[in-house]
Amino acid sequence: MAPTLFELNLKICSAKDLNNANWRHHGSLKPSVSAWVEATVKSSTKVDHDGDTSPSWNETLQIPIPSSIDDSALYLEIVHGKSDSEDDTENIIGSARLSLRDVVDDVGFGFEAFRTLDLRPQGKIDVEISVKDLQDQCDDDDDAAPAYSAARLSRYHYRSPLRIAKKFTKIEDEE
16 A cells, blocks of 8 residues: 555534335344545444434544545445344445545645535435645644745645645744
């Protein structure tokens, strides 16, 4: 696997209007969410045993992003948690995809964005998402050398205008 360049902080809040994939067994839906950027590294929430077709998880997952933001997307799948009496086939309730470039373009690195994503074939899921640039960790430390110079900025690096404005305001206030 490639070295991790970015990290995704994802809070899975809740979902609504889900189809009951457990209707054949006359039971309630017991959904969980699987999330990934690269299919080899998946993270999952716990099963919500009480939410049925409107579950609530409020769980935060941290997912590594080993490639550029332009080439990365977040994939979500809501699946029905099986009981011992059910067969081993996985019942996918809904799935969604979110471009990470869209999130970074909207709010920048390190800032949270709230999204309601449409699930296919039916339903909606609410998430809070932020992308952290691991290459830019020492940027907030005033005594440290800059992580990279302006000449080395590539199309994969993005600096939030709000973040830059805060830094310049701080410098002007000290004078």
